Amino acid sequence: MTGTPGSPFRVAICSGVYVDNDGISGTIACKLALFERLRRNGVPVEATVYCHGTDRPGPRVTARANVADLLLQPGFLSADLYCFEFGVQNDVFDTIFILPPEAAKLGIYHNVTPLELVSDAQRPVVLRSLAQRYNLFETHHVVCVSEFNRRNLLEIEFPPERMSVVPAPTPAxxxxxxxxxxxxxxxxxxxxxxxxxxxxxxxxxxxxxxxxxxxxxxxxxxxxxxxxxxxxxxxxxxxxxxxxxxxxxxxxxxxxxxxxxxxxxxxxxxxxxxxxxxxxxxxxxxxxxxxxxxxxxxxxxxxxxxxxxxxxxxxxxxxxxxxxxxxxxxxxxxxxxxxxxxxxxxxxxxxxxxxxxxxxxxxxxxxxxxFTQEVFEIGFAASLRASLTAAGREIPEWLRPGKFEALAGIDPAAAA
Amino acid sequence: MKATLRRIAAQIGRPMIGPVRSQLYAWIDYRIRTGGDPSDQLKRAWSRDVAAGPMPVSFAEVVPALLNAISCTNTAARQSRRNEIETQQRLTALEEQVRTMQATIERLTARNAGAGGA
CATH class of the missing domain: 3.40.50.2000 (Glycogen Phosphorylase B;)
Incomplete structure (x- = not known):
């Protein structure tokens, strides 16, 4: 299934924060831009960012300090695909344990700073982040933004067949x-x-x-x-x-x-x-x-x-x-x-x-x-397909290889 | 976190994790089915139980604590399994080393015995 017939394919992008001058937020902005471009090209898809705080308000961003309030937001529990951006511990990531079983779950791993490199004040949050990293096992697929991150997850025995490396695009x-x-x-x-x-x-x-x-x-x-x-x-x-x-x-x-x-x-x-x-x-x-x-x-x-x-x-x-x-x-x-x-x-x-x-x-x-935007978008689309397949869900027509690139306006030469 | 959970579990008169997690699922399910605020359901359920006294916790307080507890439990279970695997691998490696040493000792013993006989 691909959601309720006639309703758009809903993507929930979950992150601790969505703010300016932040690497993780930069990649979220790229994903929102991609989904918006697809939507303008007639694709029935809607993406919403769910986070605890933002300085980038907009119709596609829902920020609530308390995760309980996020759970009560219309649409949060009815998304077709959840995309969890993870680099620092955040309560939104813990919602992965109570999502509807048919939802596809994709993790994006941005890395956690090693404990020995942070100040005493930062140690508690890094310890919590290292523990929460195991939530990634609950996803159907994980995108690592670098080869180093992929090796980092291999160290905690994350299955290699459930990972791919998709470099983050560089802000233009x-x-x-x-x-x-x-x-x-x-x-x-x-x-x-x-x-x-x-x-x-x-x-x-x-x-x-x-x-x-x-x-x-x-x-x-x-x-x-x-x-x-x-x-x-x-x-x-x-x-x-x-x-x-x-x-x-x-x-x-x-x-x-x-x-x-x-x-x-x-x-x-x-x-x-x-x-x-x-x-x-x-x-x-x-x-x-x-x-x-x-x-x-x-x-x-x-x-x-x-x-x-x-x-x-x-x-x-x-x-x-x-x-x-x-x-x-x-x-x-x-x-x-x-x-x-x-x-x-x-x-x-x-x-x-x-x-x-x-x-x-x-x-x-x-x-x-x-490291181009096109390479990122093609890799990200492949990871969406991997998540949906692992969740036992049908891949929407617009997301199929070839069709996606055409609808996203990706130059075939760049795709090649 | 465990202390918080113990406090909440005690306040709502339920044992840790399992049943509390089930209650959380029930609240979420209620939200999905009815579109209502689970806190209202909780309040109504609580008010029916006179002996329970005033409701000590709200949905907003319980959810983050419970989700975090589920996450921590999951992590602990995975780390424990990983430690078990690592321990087993170290044990296997040690057994291999012991076998190699035993073979070396036997070979040296045989050579010494041969040399003594010559």
Whole structure:
């Protein structure tokens, strides 16, 4: 069956929150946009977000602080398919135990930050999240947003045949395409860029140590720009940064850019030569895709999803090692400086070997095709079909392979 | 959470988890069938039982606690099974090591015996 005859196919997207500047919420917005596009193209489908809180109100968003109130919302218990977005413990996810048995249930796994990487204040919620992760076993299928997340679920014995990897799409407002940027740079300071929350788990302390070391040497000129969102950062660590900047030596090479707008962030990507991400853990890491798209070389810690999302197109260094970060930055600095001084194209040191920038840009182009909106939508549709099949339900006509791509307006070339 | 559950279970005069979970299903079922607020049903049911005293909990209070308890119970059961499997795997590996060691000892013993006889 596919719901009551004549009534639309109802999708309930369940999440703790649905807010701006949040990775999970960004992927929810992509799903809502997909279902809205299908609806405009005549598909009888309705998607609603059910959450505890939102700053994105609208007709397709139902927010209630108490899960009991959500259960009483018209339509919640009559959806054909439930899509549970999970990264942090939330009461909505527990409704999975009382849904009608015929409903199809899909889990989207965004990863839980490891316990050892969070502050004491965050430990209780991480412990609850790690426990609630087992709710995923109650779904018919799970989409992992990265290969790292898939391996994470294998560790708790989640059946591999009930999982697929569908990378989260990158928000279009941050994407610029500058594939041959490094080939055309003029002599001047080499620009390093960090984008992420200002928390210890992002490796910001080691990054500053590494940059201080390089600045103390008489090497080529460089700049480090650190872009972060204050509201998602560690207040104590921001105080520590202020103190360090006030008391330490002058750092003309450092630019601290809290609360950058989308336009400012895009400008930073455009200006950067090399993106540095020394995180101790990443469940996906969208900024790597944004940086590669903007033609930046990437050096990253060998942690979490970073080796998978880079796929050898950047240079990995050991995690938590400021000396190794300094070595990696120094290598990029010297090569880009020497190439510019000599008027030649740089050769990038990557985990696939030393790559002339032109060959590297071509490989990046191929790599980025796996992270497009189209690839996401095709993968997501496949996971919807997998959930429905496992739940013993008929797949609606509009969701069948080929038909879905046509109705969603996906370019056949992209689909291929 | 267990303390909360115990308190709620005691307040509504029911044993933990199983029957309480059944009651939760009944409330949800009531909502699906009638479209009414389960809290009203709960209040009516409670008011019929004079001995029960004033209703101590509402649907809004009970639901999150019960759902969380069900989730925690589910997790504990799965983790326990996983631990059991891991323990069994470690035991199997140890038994294999013991067999290898026994074979080595027997081989060395036989070699020493052979050397002694030569």
């Amino acid at each position: 407002e941050h994407l610029i395409r500058l594939p041959n940027k490094l080939d055309r740079r003029k002599p001047g300071a080499v620009e390093f860029l960090f984008v992420g929350r200002f928390v210890r788990a992002k490796g910001v302390v080691e990054l500053l140590d590494a940059a201080d070391r390089i600045a103390a040497e008489s090497g080529p000129e460089f700049r480090l720009s650190m872009v972060f969102n204050r509201s998602f950062s560690d207040r104590l660590l921001l105080d520590w940064l202020d103190e360090r900047l006030r008391r330490g030596p002058a750092r003309p090479w450092l630019r601290v850019l809290p609360d950058a707008t989308d336009a400012e962030l895009t400008a930073q990507y455009a200006a950067a030569d090399c993106f540095v991400i020394p995180s101790h853990h990443e469940g996906f890491c969208t900024p790597v895709i944004e940086a590669l798209s903007a033609g930046c070389h990437v050096i990253a810690a060998e942690a979490g999803n970073l080796p998978f999302i880079l796929d050898g197109l950047g240079k990995l260094f050991p995690v938590r090692d400021s000396g190794a970060i300094a070595d990696a930055m120094r290598g990029v600095l010297r090569e880009l400086h020497d190439a510019r001084a000599a008027g030649r194209a740089p050769v990038l040191d990557t985990d696939r070997g030393r790559m002339p920038v032109e060959a590297w840009a071509k490989a990046v182009d191929v790599h980025l095709r796996g």
